[in-house]
Amino acid sequence: MPKMSGIETAFCRSALWGRFARDIIVPWSLGGQDLGGDVLELGAGSGQMAAALLQRSPGMRLTLTDIDERMVATARRRFPTSPRLTVQQADSTALPFAESSFDVVLSFLMLHHVVNWKAAVAEAARVLKPGGMLIGYDLTAWSSPS
Numbered sequence: 088m089p090k091m092s093g094i095e096t097a098f099c100r101s102a103l104w105g106r107f108a109r110d111i112i113v114p115w116s117l118g119g120q121d122l123g124g125d126v127l128e129l130g131a132g133s134g135q136m137a138a139a140l141l142q143r144s145p146g147m148r149l150t151l152t153d154i155d156e157r158m159v160a161t162a163r164r165r166f167p168t169s170p171r172l173t174v175q176q177a178d179s180t181a182l183p184f185a186e187s188s189f190d191v192v193l194s195f196l197m198l199h200h201v202v203n204w205k206a207a208v209a210e211a212a213r214v215l216k217p218g219g220m221l222i223g224y225d226l227t228a229w230s231s232p233s
């Protein structure tokens with residue numbers, strides 16, 4: 088399922104998805120974990136999870152990435168310029184960051200869009216500092232009409 092449909096793209100930008108992210112997904116994914124230090128989000132889309140994360144952990148330095156320039160542009164419009172927040176176009180399978188750059192890498196519902204998802208996981212491991220955490224969730228299977 089590499090490419091998102093127009094409906095999926097619109098849904099990912101919707102207020103309904105934003106509320107679901109804030110109230111359900113982020114608290115469930117993080118458990119009691121408070122994020123700090125340098126945090127990278129892969130496939131951050133329009134920044135719906137990031138808005139919830141920033142509310143919850145205002146102390147972290149957050150780098151948002153997505154392969155889709157339209158998503159990146161939407162995320163840039165959503166957040167005011169800040170030294171604690173960077174929005175950058177990047178492919179999760181070839182991240183433009185040095186190894187051991189981040190304390191935490193986040194991946195929310197994006198890996199199933201990446202054909203070479205193993206390369207994305209390897210890249211996440213490469214850019215994590217020793218002892219860093221990869222946190223996220225995804226679909227493990229889906230059905231398609233036959």
Ligand SMILES: C[S@@+](CC[C@H](N)C(=O)[O-])C[C@H]1O[C@@H](n2cnc3c(N)ncnc32)[C@H](O)[C@@H]1O
Pocket residue numbers: 089091099129130131132133134135136152153154155158177178179180194195196197200201
């Ligand atoms: C279902 S959306 C989820 C967006 C966001 N994580 C959220 O939950 O609101 C999946 C996102 O992954 C992005 N994506 C797909 N392949 C990617 C890749 N190889 N590298 C980075 N982002 C990718 C898409 O552009 C899309 O914004």
